[in-house]
Amino acid sequence: MQMQSFGAAMTVTGSMHLLTLGNKKILVDCGMFQGGDDLEKRNYETFPFDPAELDAVILTHAHLDHVGRLPLLVKRGFGGAVYCTPPTAALAETVLLDSARLQVEGYKQDLRHARRQGKADEEVPPPLYEEADIHRTLALLRPRLEFGKTETVAGIRVTPQRAGHILGSAYLLIESPDGRLLMSGDLGNRESGLQLDFTPPPVVDAVVIETTYANRTHKPWAATLGEFSEALRDSVRSNGKILIPSFAIERAQVILYTLKGLMDAGEVPRIPVFLDSPMATRATNEYFEYGDELIPQVRDALRGGEDPFRPSTLHVVPTSAESQRLNKYDGPAIIMAGNGMMTGGRIQHHLKHNLWKPSTNLIIVSYQSPTSLGGKIVAGAESVRIMGEDIAVRAKVHTIGGFSAHADQDDLLAFLSTTGNPHVWLVHGEVGVMAEFVPVLAGKGLKGDIMPDHQTVDLLGPGFKDGKPDGLVIPAAPRDVAKAEGGE
Ligand SMILES: [Zn+2]
Structure with a gap:
């Protein structure tokens, strides 16, 4: 049961996780990096895998930082099925069409600026995708996931459950011969919002969990x-x-x-x-x-x-x-x-x-x-x-x-309280925040590890010493910045 993260690893945005389960490759989310030029330039990186070789894609929810690079994946050769809940499919259409429009408008504006500066048109990066790419992408959506109902995705048993984050948001129970895995997607704030609370998860062997707010408690x-x-x-x-x-x-x-x-x-x-x-x-x-x-x-x-x-x-x-x-x-x-x-x-x-x-x-x-x-x-x-x-x-x-639409530390611990004694992998958080959460997990008897960027990890393996990959420098967790949503 291996995973590589190409987004939302040691950062809060760009969620994209590649699972290798036996000989199957499943991508969970295909999000865009948001939040300033340094992060957003990562959207132009080539995929570190061949999109045509993926067996399937599953979307946890329709926020841009979880779906925004899907049209690019399709443009670069992915033609398989994309599984999601019906509301996620409906919202993804709105989100992706808007994203394509912004891409094209941004490109035209950059082109005007570049020409006034005497630069060649080729110096301006083209839009990541356009409206035609969105229609090809939407045709691949399979809005068949229903909360509590097991679906077979590329031969793997996947059960979506209510995540309570936004309309249609799901977390995933993934069962392979090696073990049982939970992918949290984004989890909801149980105190506010329009969504019902997340469903208590079952006992599993490993959990990949978002940590946007893992070091704080929301105000009542x-x-x-x-x-x-x-x-x-x-x-x-x-x-x-x-x-x-x-x-x-x-x-x-x-x-x-x-x-x-x-x-x-x-x-x-x-x-x-x-x-x-x-x-x-x-x-x-x-x-x-x-x-x-x-x-x-x-x-x-x-x-x-x-x-x-x-x-x-x-x-x-x-x-x-x-x-x-x-x-x-x-x-x-x-x-x-x-x-x-x-x-x-x-x-x-x-x-x-x-x-x-x-x-x-x-x-x-x-x-x-x-x-x-x-x-x-x-x-x-x-x-x-x-x-x-x-x-x-x-x-x-x-x-x-x-x-915030995101779980705080109490919500995250409540989520983990029914999962038995799994190996917990932290994603979708700032490094300093995750570093504060690892000892909190240890206090609950749980082994927590910060998911590294790009590196392949065995989700059921021994993990890292002190919860962090070798050589990782941990900045202090920011406390004075309003937090909630990874990108969108
Ligand atoms: Zn979200």
Whole structure:
């Protein structure tokens, strides 16, 4: 039972794990690196295996950092089946079409810049893929995975279970003649969100587990709501804008649902809410479609014909031109826009027009890679460069980790509490965070190892001394950066 990780190994983004089980090769997730140029240039690396030789691909969920390089895999020769749950297939279509559009737009912009600098067109890297590649990819999706039902994938028994992270998200029980393995995908935060809690897993021999938040505990939900409400009231008092950079899937719906609840309860004033993210609007439609999957209060509201994601003051902003017009809008208002780490998208022009004003509140509800624009703001930068201009950071910056869609340390330990005595392999975390989690696992009698990048490991083998591969230098775990979502 061997595994090589080509993403989300010693980092939080780009999930891609190659399992070799007997003579079968199965790729679990095929994600994009997100969160600043240094990480994102890894998307251009060639695959360190022949895509045509894979027997199958399984997707745990539809976040871009778990599906974003799938069209590239297809472009480079993969033509087999891609297994996932039906909601994951639906969301993957939205996510991948948006990704292709951004790729092509980014390429055209880089080309214009390069030409003005007198460079040759060939110096600009082409888009990773285009819309035609997405359609070829979507044709390979087999949305046959159902929670609790065993499916045979390339001759291997695979049982998906509810992971509680986003709509359709699964963790996988993989049974081979060598042993039983759990691949966690991303696990949900049991205290917040719209998803039912993850299903307690069975006893296994090895676990590959995400560790985004493995060194911390989320604030209780009541405190999170209090902090969020206070930031909203403060903006109304100072007549300022409230900017919420938001990922389109799950976080946007959680924020809309929370805003509606707070407004209906009279906890916060009914100020305008602008949803400035066409992708979030499309993703919300899938939450309607698969409403039976959601927590009872949301499911029942949907069955009763209500829209739990629509505060009475909601305005959907379809076009970029309308988005630009918001810059002239006077008075307090909530603007939700992508992308979540502020490295691109409509949030950038809102930041440019509002970040320098002390009356603005910037509410950060998701993971910010330290190298991203969001990461720099959270770390206390006094000025940041946005769309070619230096902008002073005078806004009040709130980081509210309780909205995270990711498990915290307590959730991760609860997940592992029913798995017996497996060998635990840590992925999808910053190295410093994982290094703090290894001794916590040891305290529970579990052998934990940091999964190395690219290196082949025997998941049932002895692992590493002190939980880390030889020669690994461990940086201190960052504590001052809002964390939640690996990339998306
Ligand atoms: Zn995720």
